[in-house]
Amino acid sequence: MLYHVGIIPDGNRRWARLRGLGLRDAYEAGYLKLKKVLEWLLEFDVKHVSIYAMSWENCTYRSEAEKKILYSILGRALREARSDSLLKRHNARIVVTGDLSMVPEPLRMEIESLREETINGGEKLVNIGLCYSLEWEIRTYKGAKLPSLNMPQIDLVIRTGGMRRMSGFFPLLVEYAELYFTDTLWPDFSRQELAEAIDWFYKQKRNFGR
Numbered sequence: 001m002l003y004h005v006g007i008i009p010d011g012n013r014r015w016a017r018l019r020g021l022g023l024r025d026a027y028e029a030g031y032l033k034l035k036k037v038l039e040w041l042l043e044f045d046v047k048h049v050s051i052y053a054m055s056w057e058n059c060t061y062r063s064e065a066e067k068k069i070l071y072s073i074l075g076r077a078l079r080e081a082r083s084d085s086l087l088k089r090h091n092a093r094i095v096v097t098g099d100l101s102m103v104p105e106p107l108r109m110e111i112e113s114l115r116e117e118t119i120n121g122g123e124k125l126v127n128i129g130l131c132y133s134l135e136w137e138i139r140t141y142k143g144a145k146l147p148s149l150n151m152p153q154i155d156l157v158i159r160t161g162g163m164r165r166m167s168g169f170f171p172l173l174v175e176y177a178e179l180y181f182t183d184t185l186w187p188d189f190s191r192q193e194l195a196e197a198i199d200w201f202y203k204q205k206r207n208f209g210r
Contacts (some may be wrong), residue, residue, distance in 0.1 A: 006154040008169055010161030011185030026074050029187040040191050048125045052169050054131035059102045071107050078110040088160035093121035097147050098132035134171045139177050148172050154203045160186040176208045
């Protein structure tokens, strides 16, 4: 059964460069596509979705100008999620996992508010990896249960943009995940290709090391 899907939405900047567009256009297109893909996944009755918004390295090494754009769009996304009829209809919980000390205080406040507002939701969960790394998680939660281990294992990881690597995407949750890599740049990812990825998943023989 396909219970938990992970998304690594790569290729926004390359998509924009091909069209002579700037960074804000790149991430705006990426956000709009993410809203659609989340809608499609919920329609496919996927219970859990984990999205790699920014890795710890992204939050550390990207330029201040680029991070300002990303944080601005993410803040808007969280505000819009409050009134999102799709998420409300599915009674979805929303959590953000990562080193939030790296993001501006207004964004931290948005994250905490949305977490509190959706904490009593149903079985569907949207988990956003923001400034996330396993090293941060282990260092921060020494002697305690790691936040990522409060979630079920990821069944299928979809990475767009042509790269064949995981880039630190929730390592403890992907031990036996099926990995679907596509050259399609994230803003061009379609409902048809999502359906093809899910169909491909169901054709895999999963023995979990047995």
